[in-house]
Amino acid sequence: MGLTKLPSNYRLAREIDMRKDKKMAFWLNVAGTLLFFALCIVGYLLHPIDSTFDFQFIYIIVVIGGLIAYIILHELTHALFMRIFIHTRVTFGFHVYAAYAGMRNGYFRRLEYIIIALAPVVILGIILGLLNIFLPAGWFWTIFIIQGQNIAGAVGDYYVIYLLTKTSSKTLINDDGMSMRYYEVDPNKIDYDEREDDDFFDLQ
Numbered sequence: 001m002g003l004t005k006l007p008s009n010y011r012l013a014r015e016i017d018m019r020k021d022k023k024m025a026f027w028l029n030v031a032g033t034l035l036f037f038a039l040c041i042v043g044y045l046l047h048p049i050d051s052t053f054d055f056q057f058i059y060i061i062v063v064i065g066g067l068i069a070y071i072i073l074h075e076l077t078h079a080l081f082m083r084i085f086i087h088t089r090v091t092f093g094f095h096v097y098a099a100y101a102g103m104r105n106g107y108f109r110r111l112e113y114i115i116i117a118l119a120p121v122v123i124l125g126i127i128l129g130l131l132n133i134f135l136p137a138g139w140f141w142t143i144f145i146i147q148g149q150n151i152a153g154a155v156g157d158y159y160v161i162y163l164l165t166k167t168s169s170k171t172l173i174n175d176d177g178m179s180m181r182y183y184e185v186d187p188n189k190i191d192y193d194e195r196e197d198d199d200f201f202d203l204q
Contacts, residue, residue, distance in 0.1 A: 002086040003107040009189040010172060011068065016160070017179035027082045029154050029175045036152035043148070050114055059142045066146040070124065074153070075101040077120040102177025107131040110164055117157040124150050 018025045079090040079101040086106040093100055108116065128147040132140060160180065164171065172183040 002109060002112055004086060004088050004105050006107055006172065006174070006183060009186055010183040011166070011179055011186040011189075013171070013184040014163070014182040015179065016163075017158070025065075028159060032152045036148050037143075037146040039151060043141065044146045047137070047144070049141070056138075059139070062142050063145050066142070067149055067189040070146055070149060071099050073124060074120040074150070075099050078116055081116040081119045082106060083107075085116070089160055091177060100177035102175050104174075104176045104204055107172040107174050107183065110167060110169055110171045110173070114161055114164060115176070117154075117161050121157065122155045144179065163178060 018022075018028075069076050075092060079092070082090055082101065085108055086103060088103060088105050091102050091104065093102075125147065127144055128150060132143045132147065135143065164173070165181075167182060168184060170185050174181045174183070
């Protein structure tokens with residue numbers, strides 16, 4: 001399970017802040033946009049749009065409502081898995097181009113954070129995929145557009161996971177929503193746990 005306090009033998013290794021790093025935010029948005037259009041090509045191959053395609057008003061309303069609901073559900077899914085690993089307060093917000101869920105007083109282990117990052121894409125992706133399979137063909141693009149946002153809109157999560165694959169398994173991650181910090185074990189520090197019934201320190 002994650003921690004609510006950073007161990008004394010850990011040091012800050014890297015910080016990612018989308019509010020400060022405008023260049024990173026820009027390229028992640030470009031990557032997400034390109035991925036969305038690539039998915040639309042895949043969708044066209046699966047279900048071509050022809051002259052008989054009926055753009056009913058209800059489809060447009062559902063797409064707009066579905067995209068709004070998706071943003072909320074995406075962050076709630078992040079928050080749910082954060083709470084599974086650490087039982088402390090989750091904060092929510094919106095900053096210019098992105099909604100977010102974060103935990104200021106939480107430090108997640110690497111595998112825990114990878115699960116948190118991927119949970120919305122996987123869970124919502126399965127649900128939307130099943131809707132695409134079982135709903136009438138006329139609803140295909142309505143659902144597929146939301147699915148495209150689900151997959152392409154998570155480029156930030158993919159980027160974070162990519163960076164985590166280059167870190168130690170002992171890495172701890174703190175995520176307040178719009179910025180995150182990676183902490184690594186400091187070889188120059190020793191953490192210990194003093195217990196009343198133990199005359200020795202437990203070296204970590």
